[in-house]
Amino acid sequence: MLIHSASQTLTLAGGPQRGSELGDLGLIKDGALLIRDGKIAAIGTTSELREAYPAEETLNAAGRVVMPGFVDPHTHALWAGDRAAEFEMRLQGKTYLEIMAAGGGILSTVRATRKASLEELLAQTRPRLQAAFSYGTTTMEAKSGYGLNTATELRMLDALLALNEETPLDIVPTFLGAHAFPPEYKENPQSYTNLVCDEMLQALHSWTTGQNNRKGKAIPLPFVDVFCETGAFTLAQSRQILESAQKLGFPLKVHADEFDNLGGSSLAAELGAASADHLVVTSPEDMAALAASDTVAVGLPCTPFGLAEPEYTPAQEILAAGGILAIATDLNPGTAWCESMQFAIALVCRYMKLTPAQAIAAATINAAAAIQRDHVVGSLQVGKRADILLLNVPDYRHLGYRFGTNLVHTVIKNGQIYSNEEKYEF
Amino acid sequence: MLIHSASQTLTLAGGPQRGSELGDLGLIKDGALLIRDGKIAAIGTTSELREAYPAEETLNAAGRVVMPGFVDPHTHALWAGDRAAEFEMRLQGKTYLEIMAAGGGILSTVRATRKASLEELLAQTRPRLQAAFSYGTTTMEAKSGYGLNTATELRMLDALLALNEETPLDIVPTFLGAHAFPPEYKENPQSYTNLVCDEMLQALHSWTTGQNNRKGKAIPLPFVDVFCETGAFTLAQSRQILESAQKLGFPLKVHADEFDNLGGSSLAAELGAASADHLVVTSPEDMAALAASDTVAVGLPCTPFGLAEPEYTPAQEILAAGGILAIATDLNPGTAWCESMQFAIALVCRYMKLTPAQAIAAATINAAAAIQRDHVVGSLQVGKRADILLLNVPDYRHLGYRFGTNLVHTVIKNGQIYSNEEKYEF
Numbered sequence: 104m105l106i107h108s109a110s111q112t113l114t115l116a117g118g119p120q121r122g123s124e125l126g127d128l129g130l131i132k133d134g135a136l137l138i139r140d141g142k143i144a145a146i147g148t149t150s151e152l153r154e155a156y157p158a159e160e161t162l163n164a165a166g167r168v169v170m171p172g173f174v175d176p177h178t179h180a181l182w183a184g185d186r187a188a189e190f191e192m193r194l195q196g197k198t199y200l201e202i203m204a205a206g207g208g209i210l211s212t213v214r215a216t217r218k219a220s221l222e223e224l225l226a227q228t229r230p231r232l233q234a235a236f237s238y239g240t241t242t243m244e245a246k247s248g249y250g251l252n253t254a255t256e257l258r259m260l261d262a263l264l265a266l267n268e269e270t271p272l273d274i275v276p277t278f279l280g281a282h283a284f285p286p287e288y289k290e291n292p293q294s295y296t297n298l299v300c301d302e303m304l305q306a307l308h309s310w311t312t313g314q315n316n317r318k319g320k321a322i323p324l325p326f327v328d329v330f331c332e333t334g335a336f337t338l339a340q341s342r343q344i345l346e347s348a349q350k351l352g353f354p355l356k357v358h359a360d361e362f363d364n365l366g367g368s369s370l371a372a373e374l375g376a377a378s379a380d381h382l383v384v385t386s387p388e389d390m391a392a393l394a395a396s397d398t399v400a401v402g403l404p405c406t407p408f409g410l411a412e413p414e415y416t417p418a419q420e421i422l423a424a425g426g427i428l429a430i431a432t433d434l435n436p437g438t439a440w441c442e443s444m445q446f447a448i449a450l451v452c453r454y455m456k457l458t459p460a461q462a463i464a465a466a467t468i469n470a471a472a473a474i475q476r477d478h479v480v481g482s483l484q485v486g487k488r489a490d491i492l493l494l495n496v497p498d499y500r501h502l503g504y505r506f507g508t509n510l511v512h513t514v515i516k517n518g519q520i521y522s523n524e525e526k527y528e529f
Numbered sequence: 530m531l532i533h534s535a536s537q538t539l540t541l542a543g544g545p546q547r548g549s550e551l552g553d554l555g556l557i558k559d560g561a562l563l564i565r566d567g568k569i570a571a572i573g574t575t576s577e578l579r580e581a582y583p584a585e586e587t588l589n590a591a592g593r594v595v596m597p598g599f600v601d602p603h604t605h606a607l608w609a610g611d612r613a614a615e616f617e618m619r620l621q622g623k624t625y626l627e628i629m630a631a632g633g634g635i636l637s638t639v640r641a642t643r644k645a646s647l648e649e650l651l652a653q654t655r656p657r658l659q660a661a662f663s664y665g666t667t668t669m670e671a672k673s674g675y676g677l678n679t680a681t682e683l684r685m686l687d688a689l690l691a692l693n694e695e696t697p698l699d700i701v702p703t704f705l706g707a708h709a710f711p712p713e714y715k716e717n718p719q720s721y722t723n724l725v726c727d728e729m730l731q732a733l734h735s736w737t738t739g740q741n742n743r744k745g746k747a748i749p750l751p752f753v754d755v756f757c758e759t760g761a762f763t764l765a766q767s768r769q770i771l772e773s774a775q776k777l778g779f780p781l782k783v784h785a786d787e788f789d790n791l792g793g794s795s796l797a798a799e800l801g802a803a804s805a806d807h808l809v810v811t812s813p814e815d816m817a818a819l820a821a822s823d824t825v826a827v828g829l830p831c832t833p834f835g836l837a838e839p840e841y842t843p844a845q846e847i848l849a850a851g852g853i854l855a856i857a858t859d860l861n862p863g864t865a866w867c868e869s870m871q872f873a874i875a876l877v878c879r880y881m882k883l884t885p886a887q888a889i890a891a892a893t894i895n896a897a898a899a900i901q902r903d904h905v906v907g908s909l910q911v912g913k914r915a916d917i918l919l920l921n922v923p924d925y926r927h928l929g930y931r932f933g934t935n936l937v938h939t940v941i942k943n944g945q946i947y948s949n950e951e952k953y954e955f
Contacts (some may be wrong), residue, residue: 187885187926194884194929231714233955234934270955405884409932411879413839446933453837458620459613500613503620506835507872507933508660529659529696 104518105159107135107149107303114146115464115482119472121140122394122425126460128499134169138489141517146483167512168499170463171483172241172490173444174470177380177401177431179268179279180235180245181228182258184215191430209249209283212436213314216249216259224262225269231434232270234443237523239511241490242481243272244431246328249280251295253306257279259312260325261317273488275474277356278307280513281336281344296340300347301405302452308351315471320396326377326474328356331367338365345374354475360385361406372396378429378473382416383407389423390417394425399473400427402465404450405439418455429469430462445502452503459503474509491515530607530944531585533561533575535595536923541890541908545898548820548851554925555908560595564915567943572909580745588946591936594925595888597909598667598916599870601747602897603806603827603857605705606661606671607654607685607692610641612862620667635675635709638862642675642685650688652694657860658696658926661868667916667935668907670857670900672754674705676722679732680859682706686736686751687743701900703782704733707762722766726773733768734777747860752803752900754782757793764791771800773853780901786811787832798822804855804899807843809833813850816843818850824898827855828891830876831865856897871928871936878929885929908949917941 112134119126135152137145137159145152153161177394189207229323235243245266247259260276267274280303281296304327313320327348331341335358345355352447355376358366364384367478371379372392379393380401393400402416421428433439441447448462457465471481480488493513494501501510514521538560546553561578563571563585579587615633628634642650661669671692673685686702693700705728707722714721730753739746753774757767758780761784771781781802785793790810795802796817797805805819819826828842848856856873859865867873874888883891899908906914919939920927927936940947 115746148786155804185924185927185930187924187930190878190930191926192883194878194882229955236955238934322777405933440931441933443933452616453834456620481888489882498611498613501611504613504616507831507867507869508664509935529655529662 104162105135105152105156106138106164106169106491107153107180108166109134109164110166110490111168111499112136112146112483113170113463113499114484115171115468116484118151119280119399119427119469119477120464121427122422123282124460125422125428126467127459128463136169136483136491138518141489143483143485143487143489145485164493167499168494170492170494170499171481172492172514172516173239173466174242174474174481175235175242175431175434175444176378176429176470176473177403177433178245179248179433179435180243181224181248181262182212182216182436183219183224183227184212184436186211189437198470209437210453212249213251213283213285217252217255221258221262225265226321228262228266229270231264231442232272235434236270236272236514236521237511238443238445238509239492239514240442241272241478241516242275242445242450242471244275244277246277246279246359247494248282251280251283251285253303256303257306257310257315264317264322271519271521273480275476277328279328281341282330283330293340294517296336297345298479299344299475304347304351315343324353327353327359329342329372331365332358332361333365334362336495338367341367342370343474345370345376350375356380360389364389369391371432372398377475380431381406382421383414385417385421387420390421390424393421397427399429399469400426401430401431401473402451403433403439404447404454405441406433407437408450409441410433415454418451418457423426427469427472428465429473430465431470443509446506449506459500462503463499484494489515489518530564530588531561531578531582531910532564532588532590532595533579534592535590536592537560537594538572539596539889539908539925539927540910541597541894542910544601545853545895545903546823546850546890547853551848551854551890551895552884554886554889559941562595562909562917564944567915567945569909569911569913569915571911590919592923593671594920594922596918596920596925597893597907598940598942599831599892600668600900600902600907601661601663601666601857601860601870602670602804602855602896603829603859604659604669604671605674605859605861606669607650607688608638608642608675608862609645609650609653610638610862612637615863624666631639635863637710638675639709639711643678643681647684647688647691650685651691654688654692655696657868658698661860662696662698662940662947663937664869664871664935665918665940665942666868666870667942668897668902669696670701670703672703672705674708677706677711679729682729683732683736683741690743690748697945697947699906701902703754705754705756707755707767709756709761719766722762722769726919727807729778730773730777738764750779752782753779754784756784757791757796758784758787759789759791764793764796768796769933771796771802775800784808786815786863790815794819798824803901806834806857808847811843811847813846816847816850816852819847820937823853825853825855826883826894827857827899828877829857829859829865830873830880831867832859834876835865835867841880844877844883853895854891855899856891857896869935870934873934874928883927885895888929915941915944
């Protein structure tokens with residue numbers, strides 16, 4: 104199939120964009136793309152490709168912007184229950200401790216998720232994936248971390264495998280057993296840390312060999328992530344978990360510097376983690392460490408927005424230091440129930456002062472690098488997956504400029520077309 | 530038709546909600562509604578209505594939340610062109626004067642709108658109305674004000690009449706000839722003010738009698754609005770225009786206190802305007818004047834968000850003074866291209882500290898009062914229009930809690946059903 108007559112085709116060709124390189128869209132005017140077998144087979148101008156492939160079935164982009172599908176490299180998309188009541192309590196001025204005392208906070212999601220069967224988890228998560236997809240996310244990282252015991256954590260990962268199979272999205276799984284301390288280990292955080300290292304990571308490794316996962320065959324090792332934060336895992340505990348995971352061959356990620364700087368982002372750089380995420384109170388030393396590494400700095404703008412906190416990731420400083428910056432939604436039931444990467448772009452234009460071009464690169468090729476998928480998605484290049492968006496706008500800068508709605512007209516995933524056009528017209 | 534089995538039916542019955550009354554949802558559990566001839570004919574519980582109307586055709590709300598359609602009481606939905614390039618310049622740190630020098634700002638929209646034919650205006654505006662409608666807005670105020678000469682201002686109002694006829698939305702028109710000074714009057718603002726009072730308002734009045742409007746018959750008088758602000762119309766000029774309009778019988782509105790407090794909101798209260806809008810730097814004295822009147826205070830949260838300004842309408846103080854608070858999108862091409870009242874609700878929960886219940890009342894019954902339509906829309910009551918939303922959520926507090934996507938499952942306008950359900954499922 105030949106997609107032609109795009110006003111602007113954003114190829115994002117050339118790999119992850121570091122520091123001041125960020126924002127190179129590889130823009131082709133009046134561009135066209137050839138799709139074969141779910142992959143991009145050729146790319147050029149409309150006249151070039153129509154001449155080269157005159158008999159090809161065509162899709163007229165009709166002056167729309169064509170770009171790679173969004174990659175959302177940090178989500179907690181899988182959970183049971185909701186926390187709408189907690190949101191209201193926060194608006195009424197209730198403190199975090201009062202909310203905890205009323206049964207709220209992350210452990211309320213843990214309770215609901217532990218109770219949920221695999222089928223219930225799937226049923227509650229599907230609409231979120233549908234929303235993310237219709238807003239243009241074609242590859243999504245998603246974490247466990249609402250189980251906090253071996254059985255529920257593996258059930259969550261099985262659910263992610265199932266969703267990867269049954270939906271068009273590529274779901275990239277991450278094990279986040281070190282998300283919080285479960286109530287039964289409230290007084291023994293070190294014991295829980297040891298449990299993660301000794302029991303859970305072993306069980307996870309066995310699971311990936313196919314011993315007990317739902318596919319019954321070996322699957323790639325998921326990421327292992329740690330929430331390194333005051334009230335969650337200390338730097339020493341984070342190191343213990345990440346080093347244990349690394350010994351078993353798992354690729355790493357770190358939640359760092361959301362509220363307090365414990366050194367998590369420098370640890371991520373030191374261990375060669377794929378990414379360090381949140382990064383609100385990151386120091387110049389941490390930024391230098393990240394910039395000297397291939398660890399991607401992932402800003403999560405929906406989280407301060409969701410909490411109405413004024414501080415966002417210091418993106419300009421990270422770029423000035425030479426870091427690789429990506430953005431993600433952080434989709435989760437507590438602080439950021441937002442499936443839309445378009446909205447993350449609108450936020451980072453305003454609160455991280457990224458241009459639309461920078462935000463788009465951070466949401467595609469650099470986001471793919473944050474989950475080590477930049478060789479297969481994140482740009483429009485020959486051989487990559489045909490994960491493509493047609494935007495209902497004449498200029499890419501409408502991303503960022505406009506907010507709160509959906510500018511995606513058509514999502515193409517592995518070459519298959521899904522249209523967002525309204526069922527009714529007026 | 531009988532809509533039944535809503536988890537929560539928000540009736541908002543009882544008229545505009547003043548001060549601390551704000552947030553009375555009139556919630557019915559397991560509610561039902563009877564629709565006849567496009568109006569609400571009965572309301573109660575599912576068991577009551579199914580017993581009373583056993584043979585009625587039914588629509589199963591299936592545990593969704595049912596509520597009145599949103600009323601968006603302040604938009605500039607009609608314009609030609611876009612200002613994406615200006616948005617990017619602002620992100621790059623360009624000043625307002627630099628943007629003006631590069632041909633940006635409101636006058637760039639005036640240039641494009643003057644050049645556009647009625648048909649071009651309609652074609653460019655329709656997708657915005659479609660977006661607003663799919664996000665749940667069933668009644669929308671919309672202003673002229675990008676013509677700034679008599680012919681273009683009336684063409685804009687004719688376009689609004691046409692869109693009111695051809696779309697399911699109720700479009701409530703406002704004349705905003707006093708939006709800015711056109712380039713040809715740059716050196717003579719008082720002359721332009723006199724032109725508005727002497728020529729434009731007379732022409733507008735003749736237009737409403739059917740002499741030259743596209744319907745060819747008498748129509749209700751539109752609102753007359755003034756942008757009372759430093760760089761726009763002084764307090765004296767605003768008074769001159771509003772008093773001229775009032776003498777001709779026009780109902781009034783005022784843009785007041787967006788950047789500087791010139792006294793516009795007290796003027797609105799003094800003259801009995803339907804609303805005073807923006808209200809960011811409103812003083813305690815102004816709030817007292819508004820509270821002593823029936824003039825609705827309309828907060829426009831998308832505008833500071835769009836500009837990344839930290840200051841929003843001081844909603845808590847307005848409520849404490851006893852004012853009637855509504856919210857609107859301010860949809861416009863310069864500062865807030867956002868069609869979604871759901872997103873306005875997400876903003877006011879965070880930045881005006883309204884609860885979801887208060888935000889919903891401000892977006893429905895109080896918004897209807899801000900455009901003097903609270904007798905026909907804004908609540909689910911017998912005799913009112915069957916303008917109804919089914920939300921894809923189990924609890925109304927998901928409005929506000931969740932952001933950046935569309936929670937509306939079905940829009941019902943005058944009893945007619947429009948479904949947002951995806952064309953594709955996975």
